[in-house]
Amino acid sequence: MSTQTAPQKHTPEEALRSANQRFxxxxxxxxxxxxxxxxxxxxxxxxxxxxxxxxxxxxxxRERWARIFANTKRVRVVLSxxxxxxxxxxxxxxxxxxxxxxxxxxIDDAIVxxxxxxxxxxxxxxxxxxxxxxxxxxxxSTVQ
Amino acid sequence: MSTQTAPQKHTPEEALRSANQRFxxxxxxxxxxxxxxxxxxxxxxxxxxxxxxxxxxxxxxRERWARIFANTKRVRVVLSxxxxxxxxxxxxxxxxxxxxxxxxxxIDDAIVxxxxxxxxxxxxxxxxxxxxxxxxxxxxSTVQ
Numbered sequence: 657m658s659t660q661t662a663p664q665k666h667t668p669e670e671a672l673r674s675a676n677q678r679f680x681x682x683x684x685x686x687x688x689x690x691x692x693x694x695x696x697x698x699x700x701x702x703x704x705x706x707x708x709x710x711x712x713x714x715x716x717x718r719e720r721w722a723r724i725f726a727n728t729k730r731v732r733v734v735l736s737x738x739x740x741x742x743x744x745x746x747x748x749x750x751x752x753x754x755x756x757x758x759x760x761x762x763i764d765d766a767i768v769x770x771x772x773x774x775x776x777x778x779x780x781x782x783x784x785x786x787x788x789x790x791x792x793x794x795x796x797s798t799v800q
Numbered sequence: 801m802s803t804q805t806a807p808q809k810h811t812p813e814e815a816l817r818s819a820n821q822r823f824x825x826x827x828x829x830x831x832x833x834x835x836x837x838x839x840x841x842x843x844x845x846x847x848x849x850x851x852x853x854x855x856x857x858x859x860x861x862r863e864r865w866a867r868i869f870a871n872t873k874r875v876r877v878v879l880s881x882x883x884x885x886x887x888x889x890x891x892x893x894x895x896x897x898x899x900x901x902x903x904x905x906x907i908d909d910a911i912v913x914x915x916x917x918x919x920x921x922x923x924x925x926x927x928x929x930x931x932x933x934x935x936x937x938x939x940x941s942t943v944q
Contacts, residue, residue: 700885702894704913709935710894712883739856741844741928743919746890748929750846750854769848771915771931775887784885785892787915789933791853 669740672747675774675781676740680733680753686725692718696775696782704787706768730758745776753788767791812920813884816891819918819925820884824877824897830869836862840919840926848931850912874902889920897932911935 666674675694682690695701695714703717704710705724711717732755739750749772757764773785810818819838826834839845839858847861848854849868855861878898885892893916901908917929 702883702915704894704915704933706933707935708913709896710881710883710913712894737854739846739854743890743928744888746887748917750848750856750929750931752853769852769854769931769933771846771848771917771929773892773915773917784887785894785915787894787913787931787933789848789850789913789931791851 668742668747672740672742672749672774672781673738675783676738676749676751676772677735679772679783679786680735684731684733686728686731688718688722688725691721691725694783696777696784698784700784702785702787704789706766706788706790728757728759732756746773747776747781748773752791765793767793812886812891816884816886816893816918816925817882819927820882820893820895820916821879823916823927823930824879828875828877830872830875832862832866832869835865835869838927840921840928842928844928846929846931848933850910850932850934872901872903876900890917891920891925892917896935909937911937 679694682694695717697714699713701714701717702710702712703720705720711720734754735751736754737752741748751770753768753770755766755768768788769791770786770788772783774781775784823838826838839861841858843857845858845861846854846856847864849864855864879895880898881896883894895914897912897914899910899912912932913935914930914932916927918925919928
């Protein structure tokens with residue numbers, strides 16, 4: 657029985673799953689420093705919030721996150737149906753996010769279907785595109 | 801059924817723009833042979849139609865397109881805000897699609913925001929992920 661203690665190497669898929677979790681942890685943290693750390697900071701990043709047009713470029717994307725964070729007291733995200741694909745230095749994740757949001761005067765539940773595209777830069781998977789769209793609240797993902 | 805294509809003389813971005821146009825032309829054609837030709841046919845393709853959960857795998861994705869085509873008499877798609885990014889053998893397109901659909905008893909207008917991810921296989925850009933989500937009909941993309 658080998659008792660090798662060499663550090664466990666992660667597959668690209670595991671690294672991508674962690675990057676995706678860090679993105680949603682950053683969302684839950686409502687801390688722009690954490691959100692800054694998960695995105696690529698270039699003019700080509702894009703972001704589609706549920707029911708909204710595409711935002712293009714890090715400046716525009718960041719500004720909208722800052723506004724969401726400023727108007728939110730607490731957020732909890734539970735993921736399901738997480739599906740991962742890696743092709744070279746690009747990887748993308750399909751997942752269903754069950755999002756509960758508390759603002760100053762309400763608590764809202766939403767279910768969104770997300771496609772998150774990451775690019776590998778200096779050994780780190782950085783978010784390049786986030787596309788989230790609304791699902792009926794009764795929807796449940798059939799993919800686990 | 802030949803799928804041979806002429807040698808590529810275009811930039812990757814131009815080839816990707818053409819692949820994206822072929823996808824929407826296949827949608828307008830309501831011809832499953834055309835739809836077959838634009839997608840990668842593997843277990844990992846995914847598709848999110850507006851307001852629906854993710855479909856996973858070519859069989860499931862194709863079956864849904866066949867059902868949409870069977871229930872549609874005519875469809876017209878006008879694209880705007882087309883935005884293209886290529887990273888190695890993966891490319892993705894963000895665009896706004898203005899979709900007019902005629903079925904047996906109605907004509908519907910919809911505006912959807914789409915993220916389409918393509919992979920390069922044998923010199924051809926094949927669709928691997930289509931994520932389309934509803935926008936308010938009054939929305940207009942700010943990206944050209």
